[in-house]
Amino acid sequence: MCGICCVVSLTSSQCKLHDHVYERLRHRGPDHSRDVIKRASNPEYSCLFSAHVLHMRGRLTPQPLQDDDGNLLLWNGEVFDGLMVEPEENDTKVILDHLSACKTPSDVLSVLSQVKGPWAIIYYQKEEHCIWFGRDFFGRRSLLWSWGLDESSFTLTSVSSRSPEPLSSSNCLEVPAVGVYRVDLKSWSQRESVKVEVYSWSYLDSDFTWEGLPSSVSFITNDSGLVLSSPVPPMNMSITDVEPNSCNSGQTSLDDLKELLKSTGKRETVCRLIDVLGEAVRRRVQHLPHQSNPDQAQVAILFSGGIDSMILAVLADRYIPPDQPIDLLNVAFKLQEPKTKQGSGKKAQNNKKEHASHDVVTSLQPKFDVPDRITGRDGLRELATLSPSRKWNFVEINVTQEELREMRTKNICHLVHPLDTVLDDSIGCAVWFAARGTGVVSEGTQQRQHISTAKVVLTGIGADEQLAGYSRHRVRF
Known part of the structure; x- marks a missing residue:
């Protein structure tokens, strides 16, 4: 921007x-x-x-x-x-x-x-x-x-x-x-x-x-009563009738979705949605300025491995030439260290032994294996299966608590200003570190430093708002 x-x-x-x-x-x-x-x-x-x-x-x-x-x-x-x-x-x-x-x-x-x-x-x-x-x-x-x-x-x-x-x-x-x-x-x-x-x-x-x-x-x-033509019509407040026995329980299973898509009308609706999303991605990722280095990605995706970012990755794969890499930016904030209680006497001695044993175990656990990192790796494997000829750069962006505090004060708080809610801060931090694009890419057992050169970063922000994914939508509609 x-x-x-x-x-x-x-x-x-x-x-x-x-x-x-x-x-x-x-x-x-x-x-x-x-x-x-x-x-x-x-x-x-x-x-x-x-x-x-x-x-x-x-x-x-x-x-x-x-x-x-x-x-x-x-x-x-x-x-x-x-x-x-x-x-x-x-x-x-x-x-x-x-x-x-x-x-x-x-x-x-x-x-x-x-x-x-x-x-x-x-x-x-x-x-x-x-x-x-x-x-x-x-x-x-x-x-x-x-x-x-x-x-x-x-x-x-x-x-x-x-x-x-x-x-x-x-x-x-x-x-x-x-x-x-x-x-x-x-x-x-x-x-x-x-x-x-x-x-x-x-x-x-x-x-x-x-x-x-x-x-x-x-x-x-304005005195003339002029208005701008709205790009969207008034919101459709109607609710489609639910087919009886379309879902057997409160939770939708894969079988329920397959059954739903057997309906020609529902399948056509899904195809139209995919076409609309695909066209939006196509217009964003094509006709970018020429990149002098073909090994550098022009497009990146804020990637958690969730359904939003997976759909964006699959659609981007359709419209970006197969010889161009795509950066998958996966941001993880370091897990908090567990706090230990201090004691005295024999009980304290036993606690120290227990803590020492616990430290050995936790030291072997990666400090950045947050849920989005785990699902992101799963998503990477699925994308590699769907499009094996594509070079997918899974960029692990690891953020320590110290760096988070520093960059929040130095840059992020100013960029989100005047917004100042907890949600503004959390989204702002994730997007800022992703846009910076500095992380590591694993290649076999080796890791190399990677700085994304992409000027376009696709995000799934807004999917829940558009597709009524929040629990409040159940009450409202």
Whole structure:
């Protein structure tokens, strides 16, 4: 994912991007970095646009990308459908070409409504003195906002920091993925407050409330009542009738599933689902930039050996050339050492002997054989049977408690900011260590160090949400 940022100020002071934020943005886009400053005198404002590109498609296209009229685009996204993007083209250039032809807000919404894929956007229209920004319907790309204490500046950024200094960068909030937003800089410069126009997605609740923002910031629905076309229809709340005796017990067995698939209708439904998932994987793994070293993987999978990651691996195997390796990234956090109780006298002597014997046994047990590691190895063997010609790199990423504490404080807590729940932390830690891709690969009785070069990492995150896999879905539906 690219790193994009915009700092807007209505004062004559120069826009500044603090070093720690800039560094985190740069790490998101290692292939190209550039800053562009835009200034206007009537109305008076200045904007700093900073973009850091992770090259994923077509020719490397530097950002911020500017057209002949001075309009400027920062794009962190992927166009998988909706707008025509040829394999050799870069989607950032395609998006800007479409936006440059827009004459009205309705035209802008028409372009963004067509995009099928994850995205976050910051778009500056020079002649109108306005900035558009927002995220896709599902909020799959990060975008944060913060408003200056002087109420005359604001920042949009892919990533921020938990650091208490400066205060303006530590109070960032996620931009709600309820639509796209438009700030009229000319209008803002002429009044003490700023009104943000909202162009919401269709089907969404119009009573959404924005929280944690200064009183000088207000949100208004655009006067024209324009909306973005939603990429998904309203949720299907109906429940298919269950065939009698389709399951003999509370737990579904393999025989039950085989019996279920004997139904032509059910089998066709399953095939359609596999086709949809397969097409999604195909669009993600194909047309990547050329890799100079054919022995290095371009695609990796966050791999636990569970059903989600196994399905992704099988589908990826369909669409990635058979001579290219696939990295299976398996993250394991070191098992906690059992605590020993201290005693005295003869009982303590016996305890020491017992502990010594126990230590001999536990020392022989691998410290990283967590459940996901065990199932991951089982999954590797199954994949090797299904596709023996493929080189599967099972990358064991072993994380000690000391390294986890260090990296959580140094990097991870800032990257997940402003989210701060236990679930955010646990997912963030697993994804961060997987994305770093540093581990070992076993080859027979030998192990070698391995650093994944893949820019695309497939994850099964979201499968339970899409397929009603949580226990709460039983109650709700």
